[in-house]
Every structure is written in C-alpha cells, then in structure tokens.
Amino acid sequence: MTSFPARNRRADARRSRAAILDAAVQLLNARPDASVEAIATAAGVTRQTVYAHFPSREHLLGAVLDRVTEEAVAAMDAADPDAGPAAVALLRVLDASSRAAGRHRVLLQKIGSLPVSPEQDRDRHAPVVDRLRRVIRRGQETGEFDGGLALDWLVAVTIRLGHAAGEEVDAGRMSERDAATALHTSLLRVLGAGRAAASPDQPAAESGSTSPVGSATAKTTRLSR
Structure with a gap:
C-alpha cells in the first residue's frame, strides 16, 4: 500500500514541475534566452529543483x-x-x-x-x-x-x-x-x-x-x- 508521505511527495513533485513549465513558457516567450536560474526564480523553486525534473536546458525546452x-x-x-x-x-x-x-x-x-x-x-x-x-x-x-x-x-x-x-x-x-x-x-x-x-x-x-x-x-x- 502506498503511504501518504509518498503520495504527498509525488503530488508536490507534480506541482513543482507544473510551476516550472508555467514559468518557463511565460518567461521564455518574453526572453527566449532566459537562464534556468531565472526560470527557477519565476517558478518559486531552486535551480536544483529545476534540474531534478529536467536534467538539462534542452530537456526543459x-x-x-x-x-x-x-x-x-x-x-x-x-x-x-x-x-x-x-x-x-x-x-x-x-x-x-x-x-x-x-x-x-x-x-x-x-x-x-x-x-x-x-x-x-x-x-x-x-x-x-x-x-x-x-x-x-x-x-x-x-x-x-x-x-x-x-x-x-x-x-x-x-x-x-x-x-x-x-x-x-x-x-x-x-x-x-x-x-x-x-x-x-x-x-x-x-x-x-x-x-x-x-x-x-x-x-x-x-x-x-x-x-x-x-x-x-x-x-x-x-x-x-
């Protein structure tokens, strides 16, 4: 049986991934060369969190x-x-x-x-x-x-x-x-x-x-x- 903490972690991961993509779409449309750090800041997460979801900038794009x-x-x-x-x-x-x-x-x-x-x-x-x-x-x-x-x-x-x-x-x-x-x-x-x-x-x-x-x-x- 899946534990509540594990389910919560997955839900948190989905939310952070969605936030990163939302921020990336908005920021890159205004500034195509925006850095991963800038995207992380706009998403309210750390740079490390972005890379945890997307191993490289190419994966993110x-x-x-x-x-x-x-x-x-x-x-x-x-x-x-x-x-x-x-x-x-x-x-x-x-x-x-x-x-x-x-x-x-x-x-x-x-x-x-x-x-x-x-x-x-x-x-x-x-x-x-x-x-x-x-x-x-x-x-x-x-x-x-x-x-x-x-x-x-x-x-x-x-x-x-x-x-x-x-x-x-x-x-x-x-x-x-x-x-x-x-x-x-x-x-x-x-x-x-x-x-x-x-x-x-x-x-x-x-x-x-x-x-x-x-x-x-x-x-x-x-x-x-």
Whole structure:
C-alpha cells in the first residue's frame, strides 16, 4: 500500500514541475534566452529543483514545446472538428490552433531552431496531424474534398502550407491577416473545396495568427512558427 508521505511527495513533485513549465513558457516567450536560474526564480523553486525534473536546458525546452503543443491540440478539440461541413471545420480548427500558437510566437521561433530527431518531432506533433487527418478524411468521405488524392498527401500539403504562411509573416512579407487569407484560399483549392466552402460567419480572412499548423509544429509541425 502506498503511504501518504509518498503520495504527498509525488503530488508536490507534480506541482513543482507544473510551476516550472508555467514559468518557463511565460518567461521564455518574453526572453527566449532566459537562464534556468531565472526560470527557477519565476517558478518559486531552486535551480536544483529545476534540474531534478529536467536534467538539462534542452530537456526543459522540449517539455515546454510539449506543453505548447498540448495547448494547440486542446484548442483544436475545442473548435469541434467533427461539427458542420468539413471545409468550415478544417479552417476553424486551423484558426483555433493558430491563435493558441500565436500566444507563444517568440518562444516557438526560438525552440523551433533547436535540433530534434525526426522521430521526436513526429511523436510530439502526432496529435495535431491526427486531428487534421480526421477532418480531411471526413471531407473526402462526404465528397467535399477531392477523394482522388491520398489522404496523407493532403495532410502533408496542409502542413506545408501552414509552414509557408508562418514563414511569410516571420519574414515580414505578409501581415498575419493576409497570410491567413492566402492559407485558407490555397488550402481549399488544393482540397478541391473552393472558396465558397467558407461560411459567412467564418470568413477566410479572420484568422488569429499565422497558421495552426505553423506552430503546433515547430519543424514538421512547425506548423506555425
């Protein structure tokens, strides 16, 4: 039987880990080069406690990226990807993810430049890809999207277009609004849906940030940056 002290220690560890991640997300988005010591201070713990949870700065940054990705996935789920026409749902899900990622734009640009194995990147962003795949598959099944193209190809194109939108904004060549409009229009054309698929109350131009895909995926799902 597990003792109360042991359970309390685990609960304390979970709270301190959460506090560290909360502080890291907030601080690194304002100061991408903030030190581990500064993060520890912001979290109200010691530097040693941070390293007890995260053996290196790289481990901490990886956990921060996981946290931001989880936020993007939660936003995608909250956008109700299974409701309404697939084309409208897809744009709604992308915009929701984009808004979530847009809250951590500086942080994602910094972490997105760090080396990561293809396996790690794929595993981290699998939930984002899964949600895109689900909506696009539904659109193919209902005839809204081109059923003659492979599902994985359309998912990959969606991600690449998200990358492109984010890169154009980061480079200062497009505003967030223009990049969102270009992303929506291009994506619907590729999917075979056409611009008319967007609903009147969800115009393509109204996107919170770059793209969902542009962030939730920092690299392959640097789906936004």
